[in-house]
Amino acid sequence: MRPILIDTDPGIDDAMAIAFAARSPAVDLVAITSVAGNAPIATTTYNALSLVSRFELDIPVARGAGCAIDGVASAPPTFVHGDDGLGNTAPVAGHHELATESAAELIVATARRFPQQLAIVALGQLSNLALALRLDPSLPELVAEVVIMGGVFGFAGEPGNVTPLAEANTHGDPLAADLVFRTAWPLTVVGLDVTMQTIMRAKHRTAMQRASDTGAYLYDVSAFYDRFYRDRHGLDGFPVHDSSAIAYLLDPTLFRTRRGALLAHCYGPSRGQTLFVADPATHTQLSLAKRPLHNACSDVRADDVLALFHETLKAS
Numbered sequence: 284m285r286p287i288l289i290d291t292d293p294g295i296d297d298a299m300a301i302a303f304a305a306r307s308p309a310v311d312l313v314a315i316t317s318v319a320g321n322a323p324i325a326t327t328t329y330n331a332l333s334l335v336s337r338f339e340l341d342i343p344v345a346r347g348a349g350c351a352i353d354g355v356a357s358a359p360p361t362f363v364h365g366d367d368g369l370g371n372t373a374p375v376a377g378h379h380e381l382a383t384e385s386a387a388e389l390i391v392a393t394a395r396r397f398p399q400q401l402a403i404v405a406l407g408q409l410s411n412l413a414l415a416l417r418l419d420p421s422l423p424e425l426v427a428e429v430v431i432m433g434g435v436f437g438f439a440g441e442p443g444n445v446t447p448l449a450e451a452n453t454h455g456d457p458l459a460a461d462l463v464f465r466t467a468w469p470l471t472v473v474g475l476d477v478t479m480q481t482i483m484r485a486k487h488r489t490a491m492q493r494a495s496d497t498g499a500y501l502y503d504v505s506a507f508y509d510r511f512y513r514d515r516h517g518l519d520g521f522p523v524h525d526s527s528a529i530a531y532l533l534d535p536t537l538f539r540t541r542r543g544a545l546l547a548h549c550y551g552p553s554r555g556q557t558l559f560v561a562d563p564a565t566h567t568q569l570s571l572a573k574r575p576l577h578n579a580c581s582d583v584r585a586d587d588v589l590a591l592f593h594e595t596l597k598a599s
Contacts, residue, residue: 336377347386454555
């Protein structure tokens with residue numbers, strides 16, 4: 284099994300992704316780090332502890348950044364995830380103790396523990412990854428793979444979900460996102476281009492509820508999320524954001540990717556906008572020629588992603 288670390292801001296869709304990874308026989312979830320985003324850092328950390336206890340995981344959980352690396356703190360989207368971040372289901376942390384080191388320290392320590400083996404899956408703003416890179420510049424040499432849920436590149440004509448240009452995670456800390464994009468490591472970005480194509484409809488939620496005790500819990504937690512997308516966006520269900528990143532890690536053949544340089548806008552009205560440039564050498568005004576090339580997901584076999592999610596929970 285491949286060791287993975289999940290950096291997360293739980294969050295309803297984060298809870299689903301953590302369960303997806305924890306119940307998969309193909310990966311070994313070895314650590315979780317929290318970051319602010321879907322709720323303040325105290326809440327996302329508490330929720331991470333709650334989920335680890337509920338899913339009976341014997342792994343370290345470390346508290347991470349409470350704001351972007353430039354000091355900006357975004358208002359949590361309580362209208363999407365509820366006041367407690369988990370759909371107002373009153374999560375209980377249990378008796379799992381928080382790790383003594385910071386999230387950045389745990390990321391580095393875990394990469395050293397599994398050199399050239401560890402996959403990092405980042406489901407929130409990228410503050411912790413940026414701090415880990417500052418802490419240990421050799422981190423890219425230690426990590427086998429990085430998968431990020433975030434950004435939107437216009438492959439499917441999808442706009443941002445915080446502003447018309449920006450997705451929530453990159454908008455939350457664009458400086459961190461751009462640092463991660465400028466780093467030479469095996470990186471794939473799973474953005475709104477594909478997650479907004481992967482909709483968990485009523486029939487999928489019912490199947491999830493019936494799959495297992497874990498599925499029944501996720502059914503309850505996701506009710507708030509489902510209502511938001513139905514009421515605010517008129518969707519018949521909700522997009523599978525964070526679990527799409529786990530699905531990519533488990534089976535990248537379910538996705539089509541494009542390879543190019545990535546850029547995050549850091550200031551002004553375009554804060555958090557992400558750009559994909561397939562041939563950076565021809566765009567000298569963007570100063571992208573020396574940037575590493577990364578993968579950005581451009582299309583997805585959505586039904587197969589949902590089937591993989593369902594079968595994983597059913598087998599647990």
